Amino acid sequence: MKRLVAILLVGIFVLIACAGPVQTDKLRVVTEEYPPYNYTGDNGTLTGSSTGLVKAIIGKLGLDTKIEVLPWAQAYDLVLNNPNVALYSTARTPERERNFMWVGPLGSYENWLYAKKGSTVRVNSLDEAKEVKSIAAVKDEAGQQKLAKMGFINFAFTDSTSDGLKKLMAGEADLWLGTQADVELVAKKAGVDAAQLEPAVFVHKVDLYIAFNKNMPAATVEQWQKALDSLNK
Numbered sequence: 001m002k003r004l005v006a007i008l009l010v011g012i013f014v015l016i017a018c019a020g021p022v023q024t025d026k027l028r029v030v031t032e033e034y035p036p037y038n039y040t041g042d043n044g045t046l047t048g049s050s051t052g053l054v055k056a057i058i059g060k061l062g063l064d065t066k067i068e069v070l071p072w073a074q075a076y077d078l079v080l081n082n083p084n085v086a087l088y089s090t091a092r093t094p095e096r097e098r099n100f101m102w103v104g105p106l107g108s109y110e111n112w113l114y115a116k117k118g119s120t121v122r123v124n125s126l127d128e129a130k131e132v133k134s135i136a137a138v139k140d141e142a143g144q145q146k147l148a149k150m151g152f153i154n155f156a157f158t159d160s161t162s163d164g165l166k167k168l169m170a171g172e173a174d175l176w177l178g179t180q181a182d183v184e185l186v187a188k189k190a191g192v193d194a195a196q197l198e199p200a201v202f203v204h205k206v207d208l209y210i211a212f213n214k215n216m217p218a219a220t221v222e223q224w225q226k227a228l229d230s231l232n233k
Helices: 002-019 049-060 072-081 142-149 161-169 180-190 218-232
Strands: 028-031 067-069 085-091 100-116 135-138 155-158 175-179 197-213
Touching (some): 028 049, 028 072, 049 067, 049 085, 049 100, 049 218, 072 085, 072 197, 085 100, 085 142, 100 142, 100 161, 100 218, 135 142, 142 197, 155 161, 161 175, 161 180, 175 180, 175 197, 180 197
Parallel strands (some): 028 067, 028 085, 135 155, 135 175
16 A cells, blocks of 8 residues: 555656646736826825726736835835846836836836026036036936936935935935926925926936836736737727
8 A cells, every 4th residue: 555655646746747837926016106107196095107007907817916015126126136026117228128028118207307496506417417416316216227327426315206305305415316297296295395396407218117027937928018008909
């Protein structure tokens, strides 16, 4: 009897091995507070233009996946270094192209450097912006990466764009790296009057995507892209 049991166990192990590895890791979808694309509304529900598309894709594919909201630096590190993770809304830039697999676009935005109205800070170019004492920015945000590649080192890093705006208004930074489309919402969240801001220098315009860890199965990424394309139609 023992010999028969042993033979059966060996047979089971062989069948499992032939079937290939068992997929145990569940896809994690993460995002940040980045209005108007993804942010927590007044009722505590995650909303935004990109969030609507991502939720629709999840529903279309029949996935049991909840979206996690994390600080950008944490979310970016997570998708960069861990399999089965997707992050939105992620700017697709040349610097990031080979680091991820991409689904999109979800939209686009423009980064600008903003000054506090009435301040003595006056810049008319990116070269002049290099000379100010500090620029409030979120680390590894696309605009910050763009400026860093251009040789900027005068950053005052913050966890969120609203925290950066608070630094600007408190006089703890000379300029703030913001997004044109979300100035009103970020200002509201920071308790700041948006009329007290003035755009100083244009940084760049980029398209927004869902970034998947580069080790994600290509078939999964293709499913997401097809679902998005179907929704867009």
